[in-house]
Amino acid sequence: MKPTVVSIHIAPGRRLPMKSVDSVEAEAGAGLVGDRYHGSRHRHVTVQSSEGLQAASVDLGRPVEPGLTRRNITISGGDIPTRPGTRMTIGGVELEVVRIAAPCRLLDDGIGPGAARALHNRGGTVFRLLSSGTISVGDEVDLAAGDPPARG
Numbered sequence: 844m845k846p847t848v849v850s851i852h853i854a855p856g857r858r859l860p861m862k863s864v865d866s867v868e869a870e871a872g873a874g875l876v877g878d879r880y881h882g883s884r885h886r887h888v889t890v891q892s893s894e895g896l897q898a899a900s901v902d903l904g905r906p907v908e909p910g911l912t913r914r915n916i917t918i919s920g921g922d923i924p925t926r927p928g929t930r931m932t933i934g935g936v937e938l939e940v941v942r943i944a945a946p947c948r949l950l951d952d953g954i955g956p957g958a959a960r961a962l963h964n965r966g967g968t969v970f971r972l973l974s975s976g977t978i979s980v981g982d983e984v985d986l987a988a989g990d991p992p993a994r995g
Contacts, residue, residue, distance in 0.1 A: 846920035846984040848933060849893050852910040853878040861910040866979035869936045871972050875915060885941045889914040890923050890933075891967030899965050903954070911954045914944065914967045916978065921986045923968050930973070934982030938970035 852861035856879050868876040874887035881887075891914040900907045909917040916933065924931055929940045946966040 844920055846918050846986055848916055848978065848980050848982045848984065849919045850909045850917040851978065851980055852913075852915055852917075854913070855879060861913060863910055866977050867915075869972050869974075869976055869978050871975045874972060875978075878915060885971050886969050887972040888916060888938065888970050889944050889967050890916045890918060890938070890970060891944075891965070892921070892923055893917050893919040895965035895967070902960075907954055912946070912950065912966070913953075918984050921984065924986060925968050931970075931987075932985040934976065934978050935974075936976040936978055937973040939973050941969045941971055943967075944969045 851864050851867050853864060853867060853875055854861045855877060859879070864877075867878075869888065870876055870881070872887075874881040874883060878888075891909070891912060893909070896907045896909060896912070896917065918933075924940050925943050927940050927942060931938055944967045946963060
C-alpha cells in the first residue's frame with residue numbers, strides 16, 4: 844500500500860490555531876497558500892507521519908492529534924525522508940528536505956506536559972517546494988523520488 848496524505852493543516856499566523864483543510868495550493872519557492880510560512884525562504888511545508896504520532900500517543904498516554912503538532916501534512920504508510928536534499932512527491936508536487944523539524948516546548952502547552960519529549964525523533968521534516976500544484980487528503984506520496992544530487 845502506497846503512503847497517502849491523511850490530513851492537511853495550515854495556520855494564517857504564528858500561534859494561531861491550525862485549520863484542517865481538504866486540499867491546499869502549493870507554490871514552488873514560496874510554500875502553502877494561506878499558511879504562516881508562505882513566502883519564507885526555505886520552510887515551505889512540514890510533513891509528519893501518522894505512525895510517529897501513534898507512537899508518541901503511546902509514550903504520552905493520550906492521543907496526539909495531527910493539527911496540534913503545528914505540522915502541515917500528515918502521511919501514513921512510510922518513513923519520511925530526513926537527509927537534506929532528498930526529494931519526494933505528494934500528489935505530483937515535488938518537495939526537497941531542508942532539515943528535521945524538531946518539536947518545540949510549546950507543544951507541552953497545546954498537547955500536554957511531555958508532548959515535546961514524546962515527539963522527539965517523530966517531529967517530521969521541513970521541506971522546500973520545488974514545484975507547484977494542489978495537495979489533497981488522499982493523495983499518494985512517493986517517498987523514493989530521489990536522493991540529493993551528487994556533489995562534484
